[in-house]
Amino acid sequence: MQPRRQPKETLCPHRIRRVERTSMGVVQKEKNSVNPLSGPMIQEQALIYAEQLNKPEFKASNGWLESFSKRNNLSFHKVSGESADVPQETVDSWTARLPHLIEGYSPRDIFNMDETGVFYRALPDKSYAAKGEDCKGGKKSKDRITAVLCTNMNGTEKLKAIVIGKAAKPRCFNNVNLNSLPVLWRNNKKAWMTTELFTDWLRDFDRKMRQQKRKVLMFIDNAPTHPPNAVRLTNTKLIFFPPKTTSKLQPLDQGIIAAMKKTYRKRLLRAVLSKAEDESLSANEIARTVNVLDACHWIGRSWNEVTAETITSCFRKAGFPTNAANEADEVNEDTELDRLVTATGRALVSLNFYVLRTLSMSTVKSRPMLV
Incomplete structure (x- = not known):
């Protein structure tokens, strides 16, 4: 015993x-x-x-x-954004000044412009997988272009997006009329905004406002490529956000850019899924066939689909005063973004199904994937 x-x-x-x-x-x-x-x-x-x-x-x-x-109801989150570094007293001071800054201007004449990098071939870095199964992926694409977005406060006037790449005329633009693109194509060696591109854009914007006999406000950040006195303006007054506060005070950073990017990512996933049924390639290999022409079409369409309700809500979130009558008709921006996230998640589940099985065909078509 x-x-x-x-x-x-x-x-x-x-x-x-x-x-x-x-x-x-x-x-x-x-x-x-x-x-x-x-x-x-x-x-x-x-x-x-x-x-x-x-x-x-x-x-x-x-x-x-x-x-x-x-x-203790704790969960693990990814640290994101820069809003925690913005002093609250700066935010409060700016918000208190805003009504005076925009006094005399209607919402249609109050604009915000900003640039954002777009990794136009990058697939989501998270995936569903069986428990206990390794979840491995390929090298993440870092091919980047820049999208320049500008809209007015009530969302009735979204200016044509600008896309900045490296080449003056990429190979995929052969036999393409650039005027037919849903975006304006610009270029420099780093595919980023420069002072020259900014001043050209601002000069053209001011000329259009002068032709329409409108006096407008343009809110922008104080990036080095946005010099305050680089061009003489007649109908546009520039107002700069306080340094390092755009994560809380700039309307485009409150969800407008995010809404465009989520819709863009959904289009990218749809394009990959459409080819995954016909190609003997992995998802990352299919994504590498996406070119800047595809990206221009998707950015243009995604920008057009950002709703006026989302834009107005983001201006309000940034502290811009809005009329109570307008607020009653608005849809909360989170509803719009959640809808896009849900659709993207569903596409991602389907994507993994195709990636994990052997596919049949081996040819890759080079035509633009207009989704």
Whole structure:
């Protein structure tokens, strides 16, 4: 007869309660100070407190961390954006000044312009997979172009988007009338906004406002490529956001650019899915067949699909005063963005189905994928 095994000594719940309370205090402190807090950091800090509280038997295992997170309703998030670095007093001061800055201008005459990088071949970096199964992908595409977006406050006048690439006339533009594109094509060696491109665009914008006999405001950030006195303007007044505050104060950064990009990504996924049924290629290989002509069409169409309700809501979120009558008819921007995210997620599930099986054909057509 085998001797009875001695029960393993465990740490009673009430003995670890003080460790957990102290650890949760650290979590809250780091959250308020906007410092990233990882699981290993919580575990290490818990061990330190256990030692200080004379609890040497406490083990900050992965199982404890999981239970601790569930008990305290914690979840792991990716740190994104720069809004945490914007001083609230700067935001409050700007918001208080806004009514005076826009006094005398109607919403149709208040504009915001900004540039954003578009990785036009990049697929989502997250995927559904069976539990316990490795989820591996190929090298992420870093092919970038720049989209320049400009809209007025009530969303009734979205200017034609500008797309900036590296080549003056890419090979895929052969036999293509550039005037027929849904965007304006510009180029420089870094595919980014330059002072020359900005001043040319601003001069042309001011000329159109002069022809329409309109006096307008243009809100822009203080990027080096946006010099305040580079061009003489007659009908456009430039107003610059305070430095490093656009993540909270610029309307385009409150969801307008994100709405365009989500719709663009949905078009990219649809194009990959349409070829995945016919090509013996992986999703990343199909995505590499996307060219800047495809990207121009998709950016143009995606920009056109951003609704006036989304634009007005984002201006309001940035602190711009809006009429109560207009607000009653608006759709919350989150509803619009959630709809796009859901559609993209569904496309992603289908994408993985095709990527994980062997496909039949091997030829890749070079024509633009107009989706």
